[in-house]
């Protein structure tokens with residue numbers, strides 16, 4: 264396969280989900296503002312911009328959510344093997360201790376499509392800045408549960424919007440290999 268390399272292509276191909284971050288290095292204001300600008304530059308149908316972001320940098324709140332998530336899942340039967348392994352680590356936290364977590368929300372009536380474009384823009388921009396990200400979707404089960412709901416309320420999601428997933432963001436403390444991809448998932452009409 265021939266790949267034409269440039270900065271954007273190389274950023275897309277080199278991005279990985281990272282699950283270890285430098286804990287004492289918060290994003291600079293310029294980094295955060297750049298990520299937000301890139302997110303909000305995403306396309307949306309009829310330019311409705313049907314998204315909302317909650318930027319969470321309150322470590323105590325992130326820990327509280329992380330602790331609650333572990334309490335909820337630890338005794339569940341049929342956990343996926345990857346979760347069983349993660350829960351064996353006493354230092355495990357659902358956000359992997361990223362210093363910033365951005366909750367991506369969508370307008371409930373319009374659905375998640377537009378917000379997914381915004382999220383991917385943020386993820387790619389972060390990688391291009393030397394930052395790393397991981398989508399964190401699993402924790403939403405906890406935040407929607409009766410125990411987690413008061414914590415979700417503290418995130419300030421506006422009425423008419425719903426949470427989709429978090430993006431953990433920080434300076435990477437690991438360099439994972441690429442996960443496998445199926446390059447055959449297309450057809451071609453000539």
Ligand SMILES: Cc1cc2nc3c(=O)[nH]c(=O)nc-3n(C[C@H](O)[C@H](O)[C@H](O)COP(=O)(O)O)c2cc1C
Pocket residue numbers: 278279280281282397398399400401402428441442
């Ligand atoms: C919508 C969505 C939700 C995800 N939720 C989680 C999650 O809760 N925890 C996690 O460790 N990774 C999560 N991931 C990351 C995926 O596991 C990862 O993207 C996939 O394994 C491919 O690896 P890569 O991103 O390094 O290419 C999520 C990814 C997406 C797109």
